[in-house]
Amino acid sequence: MIKKAVEIALNEQINAEFKSAYLYLSMSAYFQSAGLSGCANWMRVQYQEELAHATRFFDYVNERGGRVTLAPFSEVQVEFSGIVDVFENTLVHEQVVTGMINKLMDISIQESDHATKSFLQWFVDEQVEEEANVGQILNNLTLIKGEGQGLLMLDREMQSRVYVNPFSPKA
Numbered sequence: 001m002i003k004k005a006v007e008i009a010l011n012e013q014i015n016a017e018f019k020s021a022y023l024y025l026s027m028s029a030y031f032q033s034a035g036l037s038g039c040a041n042w043m044r045v046q047y048q049e050e051l052a053h054a055t056r057f058f059d060y061v062n063e064r065g066g067r068v069t070l071a072p073f074s075e076v077q078v079e080f081s082g083i084v085d086v087f088e089n090t091l092v093h094e095q096v097v098t099g100m101i102n103k104l105m106d107i108s109i110q111e112s113d114h115a116t117k118s119f120l121q122w123f124v125d126e127q128v129e130e131e132a133n134v135g136q137i138l139n140n141l142t143l144i145k146g147e148g149q150g151l152l153m154l155d156r157e158m159q160s161r162v163y164v165n166p167f168s169p170k171a
């Protein structure tokens with residue numbers, strides 16, 4: 001049976017992952033309204049990934065005989081001052097999520113919950129990749145100064161991102 005402290009932290013993570021999904025869907029809507037359909041696609045894929053993360057945590061709590069309790073989340077940001085603002089917000093958000101995953105890992109270690117430690121390792125690695133991806137996009141935006149022909153090319157490149165369920169056997 002899962003320890004209470006771990007169960008609470010896992011439920012907080014489910015909330016954070018769903019909140020991430022909602023935020024990225026909001027960013028997708030912003031990009032769509034700004035005429036950047038490639039960036040809108042990129043954020044929509046991001047939204048789908050976050051739903052997969054939330055659902056994986058959800059399933060894990062159940063697998064361990066814990067109780068999932070879904071909590072409300074606060075209002076999501078809907079307005080941004082431009083593409084750089086969106087990706088800066090994304091990076092800050094992912095850094096917060098990384099901090100939560102690390103704290104969850106700390107709790108699992110304190111509680112000697114080896115199964116949760118093992119489960120979390122995928123998410124620890126995933127956060128490194130997520131932060132690196134967003135950091136790369138921000139670097140590209142700095143190079144093209146977030147505008148002009150460069151922005152059109154970046155938007156086209158963002159269109160090619162395709163969602164793959166990270167937990168499907170083939171992924």
Ligand code: FEO
Binds near residue numbers: 020
């Ligand atoms: Fe589920 Fe972007 O971390």
